[in-house]
Amino acid sequence: MPSLAFLGAQPQSTLAELFAADPARAEDFAHDLGGIRFDFAKTHLTREAIAAFDPEPYHDALARLFAGEVVNLTEGRAAEHPAERGFGSPDAVALAAQRHNRLRALVDAVEAGAFGDITGILHIGIGGSALGPALLVDALGRTERRYRVEVLSNIDGQAVDEALGRLDPATTLVAIASKTFTTAETLRNADAALAWLEGAGVEDPYGRLIAITAAPEKAIEFGIDETRVLSFAPSVGGRYSLWSAIGFPAALALGTEAFEAMLDGAAMIDEHVVEAPTDQNVPLLAALADLTYTQGRGAETRAVFAYDERLRLLPSYLQQLVMESNGKSVRLDGSPAAGPTSAILWGGTGTDAQHAVFQLLHQGTHLVPVEFVAVAEAADEQDPAHHRELLLNCFAQGAALMTGRVSDDPHRHYPGDRPSITILLEDLDPASLGALIAFYEHRTFAEAVLLGINPFDQFGVELGKDMARAIDDPDTRAGFDPSTRALIEKAGL
Numbered sequence: 102m103p104s105l106a107f108l109g110a111q112p113q114s115t116l117a118e119l120f121a122a123d124p125a126r127a128e129d130f131a132h133d134l135g136g137i138r139f140d141f142a143k144t145h146l147t148r149e150a151i152a153a154f155d156p157e158p159y160h161d162a163l164a165r166l167f168a169g170e171v172v173n174l175t176e177g178r179a180a181e182h183p184a185e186r187g188f189g190s191p192d193a194v195a196l197a198a199q200r201h202n203r204l205r206a207l208v209d210a211v212e213a214g215a216f217g218d219i220t221g222i223l224h225i226g227i228g229g230s231a232l233g234p235a236l237l238v239d240a241l242g243r244t245e246r247r248y249r250v251e252v253l254s255n256i257d258g259q260a261v262d263e264a265l266g267r268l269d270p271a272t273t274l275v276a277i278a279s280k281t282f283t284t285a286e287t288l289r290n291a292d293a294a295l296a297w298l299e300g301a302g303v304e305d306p307y308g309r310l311i312a313i314t315a316a317p318e319k320a321i322e323f324g325i326d327e328t329r330v331l332s333f334a335p336s337v338g339g340r341y342s343l344w345s346a347i348g349f350p351a352a353l354a355l356g357t358e359a360f361e362a363m364l365d366g367a368a369m370i371d372e373h374v375v376e377a378p379t380d381q382n383v384p385l386l387a388a389l390a391d392l393t394y395t396q397g398r399g400a401e402t403r404a405v406f407a408y409d410e411r412l413r414l415l416p417s418y419l420q421q422l423v424m425e426s427n428g429k430s431v432r433l434d435g436s437p438a439a440g441p442t443s444a445i446l447w448g449g450t451g452t453d454a455q456h457a458v459f460q461l462l463h464q465g466t467h468l469v470p471v472e473f474v475a476v477a478e479a480a481d482e483q484d485p486a487h488h489r490e491l492l493l494n495c496f497a498q499g500a501a502l503m504t505g506r507v508s509d510d511p512h513r514h515y516p517g518d519r520p521s522i523t524i525l526l527e528d529l530d531p532a533s534l535g536a537l538i539a540f541y542e543h544r545t546f547a548e549a550v551l552l553g554i555n556p557f558d559q560f561g562v563e564l565g566k567d568m569a570r571a572i573d574d575p576d577t578r579a580g581f582d583p584s585t586r587a588l589i590e591k592a593g594l
């Protein structure tokens with residue numbers, strides 16, 4: 102059983118005291134890895150705590166993950182997303198490579214005109230089947246995007262109209278992405294897309310559909326030809342699936358080379374977590390910092406601010422990754438978790454957020470560890486002066502949170518000692534984005550191991566789905582509570 106005893110080895114010093122006592126802190130708590138600087142110096146993490154941490158259970162868990170053992174005990178399966186990046190059992194790695202070949206072949210076929218003149222792709226999926234592709238395309242496809250990509254997730258008809266309105270049915274390919282191929286929103290939206298193609302007079306609307314799924318038989322049943330079904334392993338979790346065929350729209354829009362570079366960036370982090378000692382292991386250090394605040398100091402949330410418009414979807418991507426993975430109350434053996442598990446992750450973009458929520462961060466009563474994610478190199482064709490100001494603002498916020506400012510006027514007093522992590526990418530490219538996302542995956546995994554919980558199931562979302570079905574059936578609806586029944590009546594449903 103992993104131990105959180107390292108938290109006890111942490112002196113309750115302020116950040117100012119930690120810097121004063123340790124002239125090498127700025128240097129030693131910042132790590133450069135794959136073109137990314139991870140700076141933990143402005144956290145309360147200490148050398149003592151890191152030294153007191155016993156990494157063995159973590160490395161054992163990591164070895165089981167990479168060996169393709171059954172680590173998702175509640176669902177009786179492995180978690181094989183690392184196999185997509187070349188780490189796993191030989192069979193899983195070979196199968197993932199084979200599936201990537203099919204993905205590449207399909208991209209080539211689209212480019213060779215097998216579907217006619219295609220200019221756009223409608224990617225339909227939700228949760229893990231949408232957030233990853235949306236992030237990749239939005240982050241990397243701003244200037245070079247070769248196809249217009251619209252990601253449609255919500256069941257709301259207005260979302261459907263908006264997405265369809267930006268595409269031309271005559272030249273659009275529709276990718277239906279669902280691990281289970283049973284998700285209500287996705288199937289409903291797939292029907293809407295089919296109707297849209299039919300309504301526009303597309304000759305063979307089913308011929309324009311591609312399925313991306315771990316349940317190929319269901320996609321075939323839906324009417325999609327086997328040759329256009331890209332599959333991935335059921336052991337790849339939804340929120341860990343952007344490395345698999347789920348990344349198809351990104352591979353198409355950005356090119357397969359970019360997609361492969363993203364996988365390579367992630368593989369670099371896979372290697373790193375296995376090899377690096379604790380005081381250099383970046384995802385593990387981040388997890389130790391997280392637990393310092395949740396378990397050690399009662400922080401209930403943590404906030405991530407992307408100081409780069411290209412990464413504006415990162416906070417919502419991370420919300421699913423972190424909270425669906427570690428928002429649990431019981432340990433793997435079913436016993437209650439010892440203390441808080443995942444922090445509530447929230448965030449936004451800088452500098453917008455500075456003018457909206459930073460008041461609370463600087464002077465509010467909550468302890469909120471903050472994370473800044475920025476890119477040193479400006480995006481192509483961006484005004485360097487804008488970029489300079491963006492970065493200066495980012496660094497100023499970290500400094501202000503830590504340093505504070507003393508005033509006799511309590512309204513103008515800034516207590517300081519508020520922690521932050523800064524992640525600075527040299528440049529935003531497929532490899533660095535892949536590394537960044539894999540860093541977050543491994544941090545989430547490390548946290549789960551230390552808490553003794555299973556990050557790979559998500560039973561919490563099932564109850565609501567069951568109830569949504571039951572509420573639509575007059576017989577079972579009668580069994581609902583009076584408040585809910587009154588709402589249904591009021592809405593005229």
Ligand SMILES: O=P(O)(O)OC[C@H]1O[C@H](O)[C@H](O)[C@@H](O)[C@@H]1O
Pocket residue numbers: 227228229230278279280281282283284287339340425559562
């Ligand atoms: O890919 P699908 O099977 O359609 O699932 C889509 C999403 O919905 C589920 O409810 C889960 O909460 C997510 O983990 C999953 O990513």
